[in-house]
Amino acid sequence: MKKVSGREGYDSRKVNRGTGYYVDGNTVRRVEEVPQRKKKQVSAAAQKNRARNMQMSRGYVMFLAVMCVAVLFACVHFLKLKSELTEQKSQLTAEELKYSQLKAENDAYYSETISSVDLDAIRKKAIEELGMKFPTEDQIKHYTPGGSSYVRQYQDVPEQ
Template structure:
C-alpha cells in the first residue's frame, strides 16, 4: 500500500511538471487556463459604489438619446448635402456637354458659310453693280484709343 501512495505522488508530481512546461499550440488547448479565484466579501460602501457606477439614471439616458438623435440628424443632413452637390455637379456636366455640342455645331455652320462665300464675287458686285469705290487717302481717319478697349460714339460721323 505504501508503494501505491508513492506511485500516486509520483504521477501527481509528473502531471504538475507537464503542466508547467505546457506551450500554447503544441497540443490540444487546456479548457481551464484562467484560474478561478474565490470571491471576496466587499464592504457595503464598495457594493454601493459598484451599484451606482453600473446604474444609469433617467437623465443620463435622456442625454444619450439626445446626443444620438443629434448625431443621426447631422449624418442625415450631411448625406443630403452630399446628394445635392452630386446632383449639381451632374447638372453642370450636362450643361457643359450641351455647350460643347452647341459650340461644335456653331463652328460647323460657320465653316459651311465661309466655304460658300466668294469674296471675289462680292467685290465685283459691289464695284460694278453698286458703284462702290475704294477709299482714298483723304477719306481715311485714324483713331488711337486710350486705355479702354472700346470706343463710345456720342455723335454721328460727318459725311465730308
C-alpha cells in the same frame, strides 16, 4: 547544459538563477504554475456602492437618448446635403455638355457661313455693276479711339 560559476564562462543566454544553469533554445524545461491570488472579502456597503455605480441613472439614459437623436439628425442632414451636391454636379455636367454641343454647332455654322461667302464675287459686282472704286490715300482718314476697343460712327467725320 553547462554549470555557470561566477563571471567566467558567462554566456549571453538566459541564466536560471535558482539552479545556475542556462537555457539554450526556446523550449521549456519545467513549467511552473502561477499561484492564484486570494480574493479579498468586500463589505456589504462597498458591494452595494459598486452595484449602484454600475447602474445608469435616468438622467444619463435621457442624455444618451438625446445625443443619439442629435447624431442621427446630423447624419440624415449630411446625407441630404451630399445628395443635393451630387445632383448639382450632375446638372452642371449636363449643362456643360449642352454648352459644348451648342459651341460646336455655332462654330460649324460660322465656318459654313464664312466659306459660303465669295469675296471675289462681291468685289467684282461692286466694281462693275455699282461703279465703286478703291479709295485713294487722300480719302483715307485715320482715327485713334479713346479708351474703348471699337468706334461707332453716329455722324460724318469733319474734314478738318
